[in-house]
Amino acid sequence: GDSVTQMEGPVTLSEEAFLTINCTYTATGYPSLFWYVQYPGEGLQLLLKATKADDKGSNKGFEATYRKETTSFHLEKGSVQVSDSAVYFCALSGPYNFNKFYFGSGTKLNVKP
Amino acid sequence: SQTIHQWPATLVQPVGSPLSLECTVEGTSNPNLYWYRQAAGRGLQLLFYSVGIGQISSEVPQNLSASRPQDRQFILSSKKLLLSDSGFYLCAWSPGQVNEKLFFGSGTQLSVL
Numbered sequence: 128g129d130s131v132t133q134m135e136g137p138v139t140l141s142e143e144a145f146l147t148i149n150c151t152y153t154a155t156g157y158p159s160l161f162w163y164v165q166y167p168g169e170g171l172q173l174l175l176k177a178t179k180a181d182d183k184g185s186n187k188g189f190e191a192t193y194r195k196e197t198t199s200f201h202l203e204k205g206s207v208q209v210s211d212s213a214v215y216f217c218a219l220s221g222p223y224n225f226n227k228f229y230f231g232s233g234t235k236l237n238v239k240p
Numbered sequence: 241s242q243t244i245h246q247w248p249a250t251l252v253q254p255v256g257s258p259l260s261l262e263c264t265v266e267g268t269s270n271p272n273l274y275w276y277r278q279a280a281g282r283g284l285q286l287l288f289y290s291v292g293i294g295q296i297s298s299e300v301p302q303n304l305s306a307s308r309p310q311d312r313q314f315i316l317s318s319k320k321l322l323l324s325d326s327g328f329y330l331c332a333w334s335p336g337q338v339n340e341k342l343f344f345g346s347g348t349q350l351s352v353l
């Protein structure tokens with residue numbers, strides 16, 4: 128079945144460091160891919176998404192590119208801030224059942240000043 | 241605008257007691273509705289989803305059940321709680337169209353003692 132695998136955390140970085148959180152997926156066809164973020168004490172919210180191969184989703188300085196050949200959707204940011212400390216979830220939906228959303232296990236990011 | 245309400249925020253229940261968590265969505269019609277569980281140290285597990293009134297799909301056989309008595313109301317229930325039912329429960333909705341995202345409620349922290 129469809130599934131998402133993301134790197135285990137926690138990831139601890141100093142402010143202004145480069146961030147990569149790996150995400151790979153297994154799906155029939157070409158699903159839509161998402162990154163959600165959960166800030167401390169808050170619910171999940173969409174960070175960015177990509178709906179077809181080679182699309183790049185971006186928001187708040189974060190980027191992720193839909194790579195069909197490697198079935199990956201890695202999250203990157205060039206310079207993290209303390210306020211980026213959160214849990215990040217990779218997710219997919221569809222394409223044959225876009226009503227279902229499957230999430231990875233989440234990666235906790237700690238950014239130190 | 242659309243809003244999602246989920247209550248209660250926290251709940252402590254003894255083993256063997258019943259459970260009822262409620263979720264309602266405002267500002268939209270015929271949404272897809274979802275229940276997820278986030279166990280400590282683990283990712284989001286899809287429990288149930290619904291594409292319409294009375295239509296419930298179960299993803300994982302378990303001690304829980306879901307119902308959708310009205311278009312924008314989704315209820316998670318159990319007749320007898322187990323210790324393993326402890327976790328963070330999230331309700332979510334989506335417009336039910338291809339490439340659309342999920343919108344999450346603020347969650348319920350359930351502790352079964």
